[in-house]
Amino acid sequence: MIRILCFFFVVLLLGAGFAWLADRPGDLVITFAGMQYKVTLMVAASAVVAIVAAVMLTWWIIKSLVASPYALRRHFRARKRDRGYQSLSTGLIAAGAGDGQTARRMIGQAQKLLNVDQEPLIKLLDAQAAMLEGRAEDARAKFEAMLDDPETKLLGLRGLYLEAQRLGARDASRHYAEEAALLAPNVEWASSAALGQKTTHGDWDGALLLLEKQKATKQIDKEKAKRERAALLTAKAMETFDADPMSAKTIAVEANKLAPDLVPAAIIAAKALFQQGDLRKGSKILEYTWKKQPHPEVAETYVHARIGDSAIDRLKRARHLAAMYPHHPESSLAIAHAALAAGELKEAREAAEAVLRTAPRESAYLLLADIEEAQTGDQGRVRQWLSRAVKAPRDPAWTADGYVSDRWAPASPVTGRLNAFEWKVPVEQLGPVIDYRGDFDEALATEPVRSAPPREDLKPLIPAKSVTAETLSKVRLDKEDILDAEVLQLEPRAKASNQAGPKSAQSDGNERIASVLPPFQEQKVDSKQKDEDLAFPVPDDPGVRPEDEAERSGKKFRLF
Structure with a gap:
């Protein structure tokens, strides 16, 4: 123009x-x-x-x-160069789509039309085609050849890193990631991989230095960098706590300042302060964290802050901590544990039962079993609480990328992602199962139930998301409906005796399901017949109610 x-x-x-x-x-x-x-x-x-x-x-x-x-x-x-780049483009698209044959044909055309030494994409396409054809050794050799050229060195390191990850060679992948991070600190995959590898191997100083480089190159924002630095400092403080308490105290306090809501940082900082005699500051840190997120390890550390405290003093500290976040399950559990240790069994039972009313979980039932054994010594009731604990929802745990751990770690052992562990309930089965047998127990009405082991000769049990005593009482179940669903009605417990009567369709159903579900009543079965009928060993009898409670219960079914 x-x-x-x-x-x-x-x-x-x-x-x-x-x-x-x-x-x-x-x-x-x-x-x-x-x-x-x-x-x-x-x-x-x-x-x-x-x-x-x-x-x-x-x-x-x-x-x-x-x-x-x-x-x-x-x-x-x-014109020749254009045709060569067209072949190279087609080959890269074919390699990305998994068409190794077309990619190999396009490599031949590109090599004839372009100068291989001046076009590094031909080397990349050749290595990808070798991987598609299953020639891993040739692919690694081609990636290693790229290391000699400064223009393709980073590309070769990336290919070797992915290949080492695929083969599970962690040491080799760590070496390639560290070399790539030194060559190009601004490359996100290299610095993140090297950071995860250093964290996994406990090289806290190297990980902190690499994190500072990431922050300087603006690969991560300031808030994320602060939290990841707090995680690394927490891990370093936990490792050096026994050997050098003073250094661990300085590191842990810094980590707590960077991320006040990070539970492990608050715990290790409080422990270091308690060891140095600073009870007030350590308690203040734990109280702040407890208000943000009640955690059982925070309660344990807070209650046992002073070594010489009596059980009553620890119960008082548990009450004080629970008052900061009342009506939370962890608050009730903290009181229950401290009360059990102090011999206040009534208070311990009330606190544990309060957890069952709000958020039933495995630890609450196990705690009630301990309380029952200490208070009454009734082994039947103890076994009953233990059987309920088996079917109860799991307690929260440290979870990262599907991996569940009892202890917090700074990085995920699966992906190496830093600060990946979260305190939450691990994922279980998709839905609970209703199993009707014996009397209905109202205390179990709100508990999610785990499914029994699958059997090929039985249809699936009735699934349900939530069932309560009120909704179950409105449901009318007769023998035909139960038999159609393969959930067989068991005969209710009688007060008089357990003498065997004439065989009926219901008793036949009881014998069929006895091979899958543990019985709640005594059955006279011959030992030889028992070995032949049972698919797997039957667990211990979880116990029955006292006779007066069985008489008062007029309901026929029991949610299991």
């Missing part, structure tokens, strides 16, 4: 100049070789313009003739 405007501007100037000469007539006299030539100004100007145009045209023709061989070579070379 600019060239067109310039052309029109030149034409306009020439036209204006000739018009100006036409309005001002005159003659031009030239004397040459004794001869005098006289022409008008218009003719002279036209002659000058024609001579200039002829010279320019002649120069262009001569220049084109001289440069024509080079222009032809350049044209064919550009």
Whole structure:
């Protein structure tokens, strides 16, 4: 567009100049070789313009003739290069789609049309095609050859790192990631992988230094960098706590300042302060964390802050901590544990039962079993609480990428991701199962139930998301409905005796399901027949209720 405007501007100037000469007539006299030539100004100007145009045209023709061989070579070379890049592009697309045959064919075409030494993408495509064809050794050799070229070194390190990850060679992958991080600190995969590897191997100083480089290159934001630094400092403090308490205290307090809601940082900081005799500051740190997120390890550390405290003093501290976040399950559990240790069994039972009303969990039932054994010594009731604990929802645990651990760790052992552990309930089965047998126990109505081991000869039991005593009492179940669902009704417990009566369809159903579900009533079975019928050993009898409770219970079914 600019060239067109310039052309029109030149034409306009020439036209204006000739018009100006036409309005001002005159003659031009030239004397040459004794001869005098006289022409008008218009003719002279036209002659000058024609001579200039002829010279320019002649120069262009001569220049084109001289440069024509080079222009032809350049044209064919550009055409060949375009065809080569088209083949290379098609090959990369085929490799990404998993078409190894097409990728290999495009490599041959690209190598003929392009210079392999000057085009590193051919090397990459060749290595990817080798991986698609299952030639892992050739692929690794090609990636290693890329390390000799500074332009493709990072690409080769990336390929070798992924191949080492695929084979499970952690030491080799760590080596390649660290080398790539030194070569290009701003590359996110290299620095993250190297950081995870250093964290896994306990190189806290190296991990902190690498984290500072990531922060300097703005690979991560400031808030994330602060939290990850707090996790690394917490792990370092936990490792050095026994050997160097003073150094661990400084590191842990810094970690707690960076992330006050990080539970492990608060715990290790409080422990270090308690060891140095600073009870007030350590308790303040734990109280702040408890208000943000009640955690059993926080309660344990807070209650046992002073070594010489009696059980009653620890119970008082547990009550004080629970008052900061009342009606939370962890608050009730903290009181229950401290009360059991102090011999206040009534208070311990009330606190544990409060957990069952709000958030039933395995630890609450186990605690009630301990309380029952200490208070009454009734082994039947103890076994009953233990059987309920087996079916109760799991307690929260430290979870990262599907991995469940009893202790916190700074990085995920699966992916190496830093600060990946979360305090939550591990994932279990998709839905609970209702199993009807014996009397209905109202205390179990709100508990999610785990499914029994699968049997090929039985249909699945009735699934349900939530069942309560009220909704179950509205459901009318007869023998035909139960038999259709393969959930067989067991005969209710009788007060008189357990004598065997005439065989019925219901008793046949009881014998069928006895091979899968543990019985809640005594059955006289021959030992030889028992070994043949039972698919797997039956667990211990979880116990029965006292006779007075069995008489008061008029319900027929029991949620198991």
